[in-house]
Amino acid sequence: MDASTKLSILADAAKYDASCSSSGSARGNAPGGLGNGAVGGICHSWAADGRCVSLLKVLLSNACAYDCAYCVNRRSNDVPRAGFEPEELVRLVIDFYKRNYIEGVFISSAVLGCPDHTMERMIGVAKTLRVRERWNGYLHLKAIPGSSVELVDEAARWADRVSVNVELPSRASLARVAPDKTPAAIFGVMRALARASGFEPRKALPAAEAPDKLALPAPAGSAAEPVPLYAARPAPSGERSVMAARKGRARDPGSAVLPAGQTTQLVVGASPESDATILTLAENLYLAYDVRRVYYSAFMPAGRDPRVPALPGPPLLREHRLYQADWLFRFYGFRADEILGPDRPYLDADLDPKCAWALRNLDRFPVEVNRADYLELLRVPGIGPRSASRIVKARSKARLTADSLKALGVVMKRAAFFVTCSGSAPTLPGSTRRPAPDAAYARAALTDGAALALAPLQMEFDWGAP
Amino acid sequence: MTEPRVDIDEPVTLAHDGSWPGYLCACAEALNAPEPVPRVVGYDAPLGLFESRMAVARDDGRAAALWDRLTAKAGVPAMRIVLEAFLSERPDARTNAAVVIRRLRRDGAEALRDLADPVVLSVDKAANRSRREAERTTGIARLSELADGSWYAPLEPECDVLPLVADHFAARFAAMRFALHDLRRGRAVLHEPGRPWLLADGFALNRAVSDGEGDGAPGYIDPLMLSSDESRIRDLWRRYFSATAIEGRLNPGLQSAHIPKKYWRLLTEMGRG
Ligand code: SF4
Numbered sequence: 001m002d003a004s005t006k007l008s009i010l011a012d013a014a015k016y017d018a019s020c021s022s023s024g025s026a027r028g029n030a031p032g033g034l035g036n037g038a039v040g041g042i043c044h045s046w047a048a049d050g051r052c053v054s055l056l057k058v059l060l061s062n063a064c065a066y067d068c069a070y071c072v073n074r075r076s077n078d079v080p081r082a083g084f085e086p087e088e089l090v091r092l093v094i095d096f097y098k099r100n101y102i103e104g105v106f107i108s109s110a111v112l113g114c115p116d117h118t119m120e121r122m123i124g125v126a127k128t129l130r131v132r133e134r135w136n137g138y139l140h141l142k143a144i145p146g147s148s149v150e151l152v153d154e155a156a157r158w159a160d161r162v163s164v165n166v167e168l169p170s171r172a173s174l175a176r177v178a179p180d181k182t183p184a185a186i187f188g189v190m191r192a193l194a195r196a197s198g199f200e201p202r203k204a205l206p207a208a209e210a211p212d213k214l215a216l217p218a219p220a221g222s223a224a225e226p227v228p229l230y231a232a233r234p235a236p237s238g239e240r241s242v243m244a245a246r247k248g249r250a251r252d253p254g255s256a257v258l259p260a261g262q263t264t265q266l267v268v269g270a271s272p273e274s275d276a277t278i279l280t281l282a283e284n285l286y287l288a289y290d291v292r293r294v295y296y297s298a299f300m301p302a303g304r305d306p307r308v309p310a311l312p313g314p315p316l317l318r319e320h321r322l323y324q325a326d327w328l329f330r331f332y333g334f335r336a337d338e339i340l341g342p343d344r345p346y347l348d349a350d351l352d353p354k355c356a357w358a359l360r361n362l363d364r365f366p367v368e369v370n371r372a373d374y375l376e377l378l379r380v381p382g383i384g385p386r387s388a389s390r391i392v393k394a395r396s397k398a399r400l401t402a403d404s405l406k407a408l409g410v411v412m413k414r415a416a417f418f419v420t421c422s423g424s425a426p427t428l429p430g431s432t433r434r435p436a437p438d439a440a441y442a443r444a445a446l447t448d449g450a451a452l453a454l455a456p457l458q459m460e461f462d463w464g465a466p
Numbered sequence: 467m468t469e470p471r472v473d474i475d476e477p478v479t480l481a482h483d484g485s486w487p488g489y490l491c492a493c494a495e496a497l498n499a500p501e502p503v504p505r506v507v508g509y510d511a512p513l514g515l516f517e518s519r520m521a522v523a524r525d526d527g528r529a530a531a532l533w534d535r536l537t538a539k540a541g542v543p544a545m546r547i548v549l550e551a552f553l554s555e556r557p558d559a560r561t562n563a564a565v566v567i568r569r570l571r572r573d574g575a576e577a578l579r580d581l582a583d584p585v586v587l588s589v590d591k592a593a594n595r596s597r598r599e600a601e602r603t604t605g606i607a608r609l610s611e612l613a614d615g616s617w618y619a620p621l622e623p624e625c626d627v628l629p630l631v632a633d634h635f636a637a638r639f640a641a642m643r644f645a646l647h648d649l650r651r652g653r654a655v656l657h658e659p660g661r662p663w664l665l666a667d668g669f670a671l672n673r674a675v676s677d678g679e680g681d682g683a684p685g686y687i688d689p690l691m692l693s694s695d696e697s698r699i700r701d702l703w704r705r706y707f708s709a710t711a712i713e714g715r716l717n718p719g720l721q722s723a724h725i726p727k728k729y730w731r732l733l734t735e736m737g738r739g
Contacts, residue, residue: 004705011709029640036638043724044605045735047711050720054605057710095699096706098642099609100619101734300714314714394581404582 001082007092009082013062013073014108017165017265018295022054022103022138024260025160026253033134035097035104037160039253041138042103055106055140056096060084060121064110068178069307070167070270070299073110077303083112086125093129097137104138104160105129115144115185119151126158140260146185149192156196161260161292164189166285169278170230173271177307183230190289193262198250199290230281242286242329249290261292268322269299269315270308274345276336279325283336286329296322317454321347328353331385332378355381355446358418362437365418366425369400381446382415402426417442477516478502481509486629487529489552492522493564494532497571506564508557536570544575550593553626559592599623600630606725607635607646608734611693617644618671618687620732628655632663647671700734707735 023041043052059073061083067075093105107125112118122141129135141159143152155162164186168174171183194200253259264285266278282294298314325347328334332354339353340346348356358365358381367380369391377388387409394400394408401421406412406429416426417437428435428445436442480499482492492506504520513519537545548570551563562585569577569586580586600623609617617639621628628648632655635646639657646655647669654669671687689697730736 004702007702008705008709011706015710015712029637032641034639034641038604038634040601042601042605045707045733046721046724047707048718048721049711049715050717050724051711052724053707053710056706058706092702095695096703098611098617098639099699099703099734100605100607101703103605298715300712316715390581393579397580398582400582407584407587408581 003088006082006084006088007058009080010058010060010062010084013079013110014057014059014106016072016297016300017057017106017108017142018051018297019106019140019163019263019265019293020052020054020057021161021260021263021293022140024251024253024292025138027136027138027160027259028254029136030134033136034094035135035137037136037138037253037259038103044100044102054103055138056093056102056104057106058084058089058108060086060089060107060109060118060125061112062110063112065113066111066178066180068167068180069305070177070267072300072302074305076305079303086121086128089125090128090133093137094133094135097135102137104140106140106142108142109144111144111180115146116148116151118144119147119155123151123154123158126155130158138260143189143193145181145189147189149188152189152192153196156193156258157256159258161263162193162196162258163263163265164193165265166190166281167265167267168271169266169273169281170271173273177271190262190264190285190291193258194289197255197258197261197290240287241333241335242283243331243333245287246290246330261290263293263295264291265295265297267297267299268319269311274340275318275322275325275347276340276342276345278322279336279340282326283329294326296326317349317451318347320450320454321349321353325353328357333375349451350447351443352381352448352450354379355414355448359437359443359446365437366420367418368420368423369405370395370422380415380418382411382413382418384409414446417446477514477518478504479507479511479514479517479519480504481507481511481519481521483521483524484508484510485524486549486552487526488522488524489560489564490529490532491525493567494528495520495522496564497532497568503565503568505561507561511557536567540570540575540577544570544578547578547589547593550596550630551589553630554592554596555626556592556595559588562586562588563592596625596627596630599625600627602729603627603631604634606729606733607631608732609639609644610687611696612687612691613693615643615693617642619644619646620687621646621648622650622729622732623648626651628653628665631655632657632665636663645669645671704735 021041023039025037026039027037029036041054043054045053047053062073062079063081063083064073064075072079089107096102097104107122109118109122112121126139126141129139139159140161140163141155143155143162143164145164152162166186168177174181174183266282268278278296285291285294296319298316298319299308299311300314301308301311304310325339328339329336334357339357347353351359358379364379367376369377374388374392377383377391378385383391390408391400391405394404399422402412405415405421405426412426412429416428417435419426425434427433480492480495482488489506496504496506509521533545548563548567551559565585566577566589578586578590581590603621603623607619607621609619612618628646631646635644635655636657641659642657643659644657648654652668654666655663656666657663
């Protein structure tokens with residue numbers, strides 16, 4: 001098989017992993033070496049599906065011993081198989097990197113025989129890149145569920161980031177859809193990664209979750225402990241938000257071991273869990289394992305498998321809303337139970353989750369922009385972290401008016417419903433109307449274009465049907 | 467003490483030659499001028515009917531002295547914003563940055579917080595524009611290996627970003643001999659391993675880069691000048707790039723929102739040479 005065909009097959013097989021980020025590492029170049037990390041990450045191109053291309057994302061091999069129903073590489077799927085020789089992949093990374101095509105490489109693999117054997121092969125490539133080629137670009141390694149703690153630790157030594165994908169949001173779905181994997185195999189690796197980057201996993205779940213906790217074999221020198229696994233219920237109110245919890249956590253982009261930490265991915269639509277279940281699990285992963293990012297991947301059916309639904313297309317609108325809610329965790333100080341709950345299991349299709357929250361909590365509005373603190377400003381639809389900090393800066397010099405808000409980058413079309421400037425409500429752009437958030441037109445005015453753009457691609461699947 | 471007002475209709479202006487040191491000299495002149503404070507404009511700005519314009523000569527020593535004094539007062543991050551605003555090449559941002567320099571001298575970095583002021587806001591926005599263009603450039607510059615083992619990247623940035631990106635590339639490709647060529651401005655960053663980078667005006671890559679009038683588009687490199695591996699590796703990259711898009715979610719609108727078409731010409735994966 002020629003190099004080009006091989007590359008096509010192994011890139012094609014890797015593309016369903018949504019992780020593209022190259023941020024979080026400040027690894028320096030070495031004398032005579034090649035490359036360095038850029039803390040903010042750098043996008044190098046954008047593919048025809050609109051996703052950023054930052055890393056060469058490939059599998060070492062797609063010949064998998066496992067049979068996960070959602071995955072194109074599963075044993076029972078009929079696709080062409082290929083594998084890189086380690087040396088081929090090393091060459092490719094260096095050749096692409098020197099041309100500034102990529103920020104680094106994301107090496108993953110199907111399970112070749114057993115998890116540890118697969119990990120050893122990936123680590124071999126990583127080591128050659130770092131030691132022989134003296135390459136210091138961004139390196140993301142995928143850890144295989146069930147690999148030994150020693151190998152996870154070694155991967156963490158060479159990589160900027162290591163991830164293991166949770167994929168299925170409940171124990172029952174995992175057992176049905178990915179029968180070769182177990183919760184212990186996945187969360188054991190997450191725990192080892194959290195420790196490798198200096199974070200001690202804690203019990204983050206309420207005691208009622210006990211049945212879903214599992215005692216893992218203890219790594220040398222520490223006692224066995226319950227590890228948080230899936231949680232089907234929101235953490236009780238009063239718990240800290242992801243943003244607040246992360247504020248106190250040390251981040252060292254210059255660290256030699258795993259400077260960019262770990263990430264994970266959840267597949268959306270391959271199993272019946274609601275948005276509430278998915279977001280609650282995501283929040284727990286942020287809190288319990290210090291996961292840097294949770295990615296959400298709309299399920300793309302690849303060949304027929306009776307264990308997963310035959311969706312007419314990937315649930316892109318659902319995925320989009322989940323990402324928006326995830327931003328609210330990380331940058332706006334929201335908790336999962338503020339966004340969704342048992343009585344409201346799905347995100348609103350027409351409104352972004354922040355607008356939906358604001359309309360449900362009108363007693364917290366309007367917010368006076370000349371007085372409200374940063375966190376209150378952040379909760380206003382139309383105001384983001386950037387415009388909120390600009391507001392705080394600018395008002396120390398002068399009182400803000402509707403015009404100054406606009407100049408500072410506030411989206412007045414939304415914000416006008418929820419703010420006052422020195423006591424008076426701004427009018428809607430292009431109108432003399434004073435917006436009332438409880439009026440019937442408010443919901444229509446706050447609707448964004450996502451449902452229109454994405455919904456035609458997404459059709460409902462009836463989980464209740466036989 | 468209130469600051470003298472800068473009158474937009476003020477007929478006395480100070481013209482700089484368009485270079486960064488030249489601009490700083492005009493700013494220094496404005497700082498010393500008696501009231502009303504003259505505006506700082508480019509020498510190529512259209513002359514107003516009642517305007518009396520004074521050209522300020524470029525003097526690198528004087529520029530450096532002003533830079534050091536202002537940096538001591540306002541700090542490096544504030545001065546970087548002034549530089550970025552200048553490199554945006556927006557005439558209004560340059561004129562406004564001269565006003566901001568005056569305030570930086572008086573109030574220090576604090577002056578930049580006044581974002582409700584249109585002058586400060588326009589400088590801040592222009593600086594953001596340059597910074598974003600510089601970030602984009604660090605991602606989309608495409609280097610080609612030439613037959614002599616050196617590397618060449620043609621660029622067409624919207625702002626004059628070479629001074630903002632040179633350190634990044636010099637650190638990353640420390641062991642490579644390379645040129646980053648701004649085709650619009652005819653300038654290049656030249657880097658030799660083990661030496662500090664240089665900025666060269668009037669750069670041309672030995673007949674190789676067409677000026678747009680010959681056979682190839684600007685940025686086109688004569689295949690004879692390329693290393694023997696170059697075209698094979700470009701093909702691999704194109705192959706990878708097309709394999710990585712997911713067919714079920716094609717979204718050309720989103721793609722060109724992230725990377726506007728005007729940049730595609732120089733991107734290997736979008737079909738160049
Ligand atoms: S282990 Fe499962 S998810 Fe991973 S490649 Fe194999 S089949 Fe796919």
